[in-house]
Amino acid sequence: MRQGQETAERSGGAEPGLRGSNQSGMRAHNERLVLSLVRREGALAKSDIARMTGLSAQTVSVIMRELERDGLLRRGEPIRGRIGQPSVPMSLAPEGAYFLGLKIGRRSAELVLIDFLGRPVASRRRLYPYPTPDAVVAFTAEILPRLMESLPPEARARVGGLGIAMPFQLWNWVSYVGAPQAEMDAWRTRDIQTELAALTGLPVHVRNDATAACGAELVFGSGGRPKDFLYFYFAYFIGGGLVLNGHLFAGRTGNAAGVGPMPVPGRDGQMRRLLNVASMSVLAEAMEQAGEPSAALWEDPERWEVSGPILEEWLEGAAAGLASAILSAAALVEMETVVIDGWMPPAIRADIVRRTHAALHRLDLSGIEPPLIREGTVGAQARALGAAAIPLSQRYLVEAMGAGQES
Secondary structure: OOOOOOOOOOOOOOOOOOOOOOOOOHHHHHHHHHHHHHHHHHEEHHHHHHHHHHHOOHHHHHHEEEEEOOHHHHHEEOOOOOOOEOOOEEEEEEHHHHEEEEEEEEEEEEEEEEEOOOOOOEEEEEEOOOOHHHHHHHHHHHHHHHHHHOHHHHHHHHHEEEEEEEOOOOHHHHHHHOOOOOHHHHHHHOOOOHHHHHHOOOOEEEEEEHHHHHHHHHHOOOOOOOOEEEEEEEEEEEEEEEEOEEOOOOOOOOOOOOOOEEEOOOOOEEEOHHHHOOOHHHHHHHHHOOOOOOOHHHHOOOOOOOOOHHHHHHHHHHHHHHHHHHHHHHHOOOOOOOEEEEEEOHHHHHHHHHHHHHHOOOOOOOOOOEEEEOOOOOOOHHHHHHHHHHHHHHHHOOOOOOOEEEE
């Protein structure tokens, strides 16, 4: 699969199956189902899983014994005080499997190694003026051995795959990122997926970067997880994702809920694309025009050094744009929640959520049930963690995230 010929990802449909089958041919599905439930609910006893899945107690015992033997589940302390035998809660074993996630951004690349719980074990990041295939391959070749060295030798065989989160059709955004067209055209013909599969010796999956970030919220996010939510991620360009009925909906070409091109009114009342009012690139441009260096925006998501008036104007414009985009989306697809996250300090993320809620409720909501607007829980690393979640989901979960492009 050439990068210029992105194939569609399988899109989500009905609620992820929470019913198991006692037929022997469904054993692999049942194992993934058990792991999905334990990931979502936390530690569970055999009786809990049997009740939630409809599987027989004997089938559940066999499955959990096998998963424990494979190192994917571990036993907790027995819970006593009930009638009958003490129940033994089983939870995910952090060292049961590991996965790699590569984020290819317009200003930086990041490679992260996560454990089975989705917690970063090690990560490295590199800034660049614009992304090229050569730079990404060289970065991965240099950094991957360092990340692998962070694991004990016996654990390295448990690295189960590499996910890549990247903007599609990078060559179409040259005028926005100030890169030479000839160098960005290399993305049309370079098969980065196959190159990295050969380099790493691992299964490799590719997904749009903002969709991957949405997947990270779905798989690793904390707090209540709504079945349906629209997701916005602030980066160089604002992007988005969509979860319907508990599934990540990637669409025919993998670009579903690519919110950046949505038309919204600007501060002057003229219609503009959302990416032209709510992206970090808009803030960076305003800073540079005012004589403020913007490089720090891409260096550390925890610390933005922006003067008050410039930040205030950008926040107001971004919130107004988001509110208009949310209204349009809510008129088309009923959703209970909107989640906002991004490469930004948590305090600014909270401010955007507050301002977007206020801006939405200043609009005419007749006939619309306004969704709850809340902060994301994964944060700045959502794209890299979402990339790593793709191979994890492929191997061990009921397909909430759908399928990525595979090598």
